[in-house]
Amino acid sequence: MNIAELRTPCVLIDHVKVDRNIDNMQQAAEVRGLRLRPHAKTHKSPDLALIQMARGAVGVCCAKLGEAEVFAENKVQDIRLPYPLNPVNADRVFALLDQVSLSFIVDHLDVARGWSAALSGAGRTADVLVKVDVGFHRCGIDPAAAGAAEFVVRVAELPGLRFRGLLSHAGHAYGAASEQELGAIAAAEAATLTTLKEQVEAAGVPVAEVSVGATPTARFSARLAGLTELRPGNYVYYDRTQVGLGGATWDDCALTVLARVVSRPAADRLILDSGSKTLTNDLARGFSETPGYGVVMTAIDSTTPDPALAVERLSEEHATVRVNGVSTLKPGDLVRIVPNHACVVSNMVDNVWVVDGNTVMDRLPVAARGRIE
Numbered sequence: 515m516n517i518a519e520l521r522t523p524c525v526l527i528d529h530v531k532v533d534r535n536i537d538n539m540q541q542a543a544e545v546r547g548l549r550l551r552p553h554a555k556t557h558k559s560p561d562l563a564l565i566q567m568a569r570g571a572v573g574v575c576c577a578k579l580g581e582a583e584v585f586a587e588n589k590v591q592d593i594r595l596p597y598p599l600n601p602v603n604a605d606r607v608f609a610l611l612d613q614v615s616l617s618f619i620v621d622h623l624d625v626a627r628g629w630s631a632a633l634s635g636a637g638r639t640a641d642v643l644v645k646v647d648v649g650f651h652r653c654g655i656d657p658a659a660a661g662a663a664e665f666v667v668r669v670a671e672l673p674g675l676r677f678r679g680l681l682s683h684a685g686h687a688y689g690a691a692s693e694q695e696l697g698a699i700a701a702a703e704a705a706t707l708t709t710l711k712e713q714v715e716a717a718g719v720p721v722a723e724v725s726v727g728a729t730p731t732a733r734f735s736a737r738l739a740g741l742t743e744l745r746p747g748n749y750v751y752y753d754r755t756q757v758g759l760g761g762a763t764w765d766d767c768a769l770t771v772l773a774r775v776v777s778r779p780a781a782d783r784l785i786l787d788s789g790s791k792t793l794t795n796d797l798a799r800g801f802s803e804t805p806g807y808g809v810v811m812t813a814i815d816s817t818t819p820d821p822a823l824a825v826e827r828l829s830e831e832h833a834t835v836r837v838n839g840v841s842t843l844k845p846g847d848l849v850r851i852v853p854n855h856a857c858v859v860s861n862m863v864d865n866v867w868v869v870d871g872n873t874v875m876d877r878l879p880v881a882a883r884g885r886i887e
Contacts (some may be wrong), residue, residue: 515874517814517867518848522774523788525859525866526850529875531768532562532750539749540570542736551575551594553727553747556857558882560588562750567592573615575727575745579606580885586613588881594618596645596681596727596745598653601628608638617641619681621654626669633674643681643723644669646710648703650685657706663713670719679723679742680707680714687730688799693760700726700734708740730759753856754809758800764809764817764852769859769866771808771851773833775843784843786825786833788851792862795828798854808851810835815872816850825851 517526543550552566553575563574563585573592576582582593583606595618599607610616620626620642633640644666647654655665670677684703690696703726711721726735727745729752735744748755751769752762773788790807798804810823822839843849853859860866861883868876 517772517869517872517874520772520867520874522772522848523786523792524772525792525863526770526772526869527751527866527878528768528770529868529870531766535749535752535766535768536566536569539732539744539746540566542733543744544570546736548736548741549743551592551725551727551743551745552750553577553596553745554581554585554882556747556750556860558584558860558880558885559878560585560590560881561878563590564588566750572743575747576882578886579603579610580887581882582610582614582616584882584885586610591615594643594745596643596683596725598622598625598645599629600625601632604629604632604636607640608636611638611640615641617643617678619643619645619653620669620675621645621647623665623668626672626675630672630674635674639674639676641678642669642675643678643725646680646682646707648682648684648706649699650683652683652685654682657710662710663717666710666714666721667717667719670714677719679721679725680711681723681725682707682727683745684726684728684731687728688755688759690730690759690801692801696730696759697734700731701738703731704735704738704740711740729756730761733761748857751856751860754798754804754852754854755800757852758798758802758804760801764811764819767817767852767856769853769856770811771853771859772814773849773851775845775847775849776832778844782837784835784837784841786835786849786851787831788833789831790828791830792859793825793828793833793851793853794855794858794862796853796855796858804854807833808853811850811852814848814850819852823849 725743
């Protein structure tokens, strides 16, 4: 079947590009002796996770317990949750511990004590890492605070918790204005973690893992000393943001949205059937301006952006495209769009279509879609 026969809007996954992206990141990690643990929130597919692990990944990360439960049910045996779980979820964590190798993070002593009480009270033990804030200022302990190393030591002493190491996410890298700034963010992250590791080990607590995770910094982090694990997620598909940040080319973007022109009310405007419920309202980021809500390619078999078309506005089911020049597109014609943020697009659909160029090969369920609880 040709993609022209698919109902729109729909999400296409180019299997050749996915394979290449998986292999390239795996090789980048292995060359430096690093463990690769992809974040599965990008594809939300146990099938793709198992492919990543078959190529050498040690396991996956999941964003929420709901995601982890889906992956555990589908034979993914090593799952890390780099998310601050509350002990109210102890019953679900216990159930996962019966199925898979599970680890999660803590960054607050009361929460760590709560997990210690729950786990030790049930005669259980779980692997934990301490989340470190390396500049994004979301979750994590402040590594510059006077008691940072002491916090880690106290966590490591709690019964029921098997301390594994330190973990961070340099999410502020998405705001970098240049290649040099991205490299500096990655270097500062590694320096922060290795310094804290030395302080903790000086206090007598071994730190087995130093884990970092973000696709924009992965190419820099893979070359830095002192790290043990990379946790990029978006690299499996890439998107307009990663192109804008210099981490990918348009030809690397494996996920695209196939949409149809449903109206051409004016010479300078056309309407697609892919609104915010397909493309999402996420804006792109990059070293230069990235306006709009995705990039339309010149043809459905092209990886070249069409400079005449700008997705300037989204309604729930409509994309308003400004025509800045000449376009022969008319109602019924198909276009292919590279979205700003592939991870969110995955969570919008029940299935994606696996393609080879314009040939449809298979339909892949997005099994963990919507599992945000």
